[in-house]
Amino acid sequence: MPAKNQDTPQNYLPIPPEHILPGTRAGFEIYLKQGQRFVLYAKDNDQLTEEHRSRLGAMGARKVYISAGKEKEHAEYVQKHLARILNDESIPVDVRSETWSNSASRLAEDVYEANLPATVLRKRVQRIRQLIEMSRRFFDTPEALKELARFIDCGQQAYNHGIGTMVYALCVMQTFDPDQATMTDMCIGSMLHDIGKATLPATLSEKDPETMTPEEFTAYMTHPVMGVRAGSAIPLMPEAIHCVLFHHERMDGKGYPSGATEGEIPLTARVTATCNTYDGLTRDQPWRERLTPFEALKRMRDDTGAHDPDVFKRLVQVLSDSGLA
Ligand SMILES: [Fe+2]
Ligand SMILES: [Fe+2]
Structure with a gap:
C-alpha cells in the first residue's frame, strides 16, 4: 500500500x-x-x-x-479535459454538469479578477457563480452536455471568449436591474453566443473576418443561425436565443443575420453584441494581439452606428470603476 x-x-x-x-x-x-x-x-x-x-x-x-x-492544478486539469468529461456517458449527468459549472465559475472569476473592479469583487463574483450554478439545469441531459462539449472542443479560444463575454454582459445587464430569469438567460446565451462556430471549418474561425473572401464571409455569417440550431438540445429560453441569434446585429441595421435596427434588437442581444466586441478586441486573436481596454473602447466608439450608446456607456462605467477605461 x-x-x-x-x-x-x-x-x-x-x-x-x-x-x-x-x-x-x-x-x-x-x-x-x-x-x-x-x-x-x-x-x-x-x-x-x-x-x-x-x-x-x-x-x-x-x-x-x-x-x-x-x-489550481486540479482546475486546469479539468479545464483541459472538460469536453471529454462532458462527453463521458459513464459519468452521471449531475457530476458532469457540476464539473462544468465549477470550471466555468473559476474561469469567470479569473476574467473578473484580471479585468474588473476589485472594490465590489466578492459580491459580484458570488452573483456570477450563482447564475452559473443555476444554469446547470440547461445541461441536465446527455444531449445538452454533448452540445456543450462540442463547443468547448472546437477551441478553448471560443469557449474562453464566451466566458469573458458572459462576465461583461452580466455586469452590464445588472445595471438595468432585470429579473432573475433574464439574468439566467443572459448568462447562458452570452456564454454560448458563438456556439455556431463549432459548425465552421477551424481555418475560418482562425481568420480575421475583415480579410475573408466574400465566400468565406458568407459562410462565417451563418454562425449565429447555426448556433441556434447547434444549441437545439439545450433548452434555451427566447432571451438566450436572442443573444445567440442577434450578437452581430448593429443599431444602424448593417449587421447580420437579419439586419435588424435599434428597437428591433432585444436588450439582451444589444448587451451581448457590445460585450462580444469588447471581449474580442481585448483578447489575443490568431491574426492580431489584444488591444488595451482604452484602444478597444475608442475603436468601438469610432464605429458609429454599431452599438447602443446607452449599453456602451454602461460598459464604460462598469470598466471605469476598475480604472481600466
Ligand atoms: Fe460571433
Ligand atoms: Fe463572439
Missing part, C-alpha cells in the same frame, strides 16, 4: 472519482480517505489507468481527495 499521510482534513479537498481520466497524468496527488487518514492513491506524475478508476468503483468510493494546495 502506498505511503500514508496524516495531515488534517482541512488540508484536503474532495473531488469526484470520475475526474480520474485513464490515459492522463493528473499533475496532482490523489488520496483516499480511510478512517481519519488520507492515503496516497496515485502520485502526481502517475499515468492514470482504467484500473485506477475501476478499483475505486469496486470500493464504492464516492469521493477522492487532492491536497488543498493543488486546487
Whole structure:
C-alpha cells in the first residue's frame, strides 16, 4: 500500500472519482480517505489507468481527495479535459454538469479578477457563480452536455471568449436591474453566443473576418443561425436565443443575420453584441494581439452606428470603476 499521510482534513479537498481520466497524468496527488487518514492513491506524475478508476468503483468510493494546495492544478486539469468529461456517458449527468459549472465559475472569476473592479469583487463574483450554478439545469441531459462539449472542443479560444463575454454582459445587464430569469438567460446565451462556430471549418474561425473572401464571409455569417440550431438540445429560453441569434446585429441595421435596427434588437442581444466586441478586441486573436481596454473602447466608439450608446456607456462605467477605461 502506498505511503500514508496524516495531515488534517482541512488540508484536503474532495473531488469526484470520475475526474480520474485513464490515459492522463493528473499533475496532482490523489488520496483516499480511510478512517481519519488520507492515503496516497496515485502520485502526481502517475499515468492514470482504467484500473485506477475501476478499483475505486469496486470500493464504492464516492469521493477522492487532492491536497488543498493543488486546487489550481486540479482546475486546469479539468479545464483541459472538460469536453471529454462532458462527453463521458459513464459519468452521471449531475457530476458532469457540476464539473462544468465549477470550471466555468473559476474561469469567470479569473476574467473578473484580471479585468474588473476589485472594490465590489466578492459580491459580484458570488452573483456570477450563482447564475452559473443555476444554469446547470440547461445541461441536465446527455444531449445538452454533448452540445456543450462540442463547443468547448472546437477551441478553448471560443469557449474562453464566451466566458469573458458572459462576465461583461452580466455586469452590464445588472445595471438595468432585470429579473432573475433574464439574468439566467443572459448568462447562458452570452456564454454560448458563438456556439455556431463549432459548425465552421477551424481555418475560418482562425481568420480575421475583415480579410475573408466574400465566400468565406458568407459562410462565417451563418454562425449565429447555426448556433441556434447547434444549441437545439439545450433548452434555451427566447432571451438566450436572442443573444445567440442577434450578437452581430448593429443599431444602424448593417449587421447580420437579419439586419435588424435599434428597437428591433432585444436588450439582451444589444448587451451581448457590445460585450462580444469588447471581449474580442481585448483578447489575443490568431491574426492580431489584444488591444488595451482604452484602444478597444475608442475603436468601438469610432464605429458609429454599431452599438447602443446607452449599453456602451454602461460598459464604460462598469470598466471605469476598475480604472481600466
Ligand atoms: Fe460571433
Ligand atoms: Fe463572439
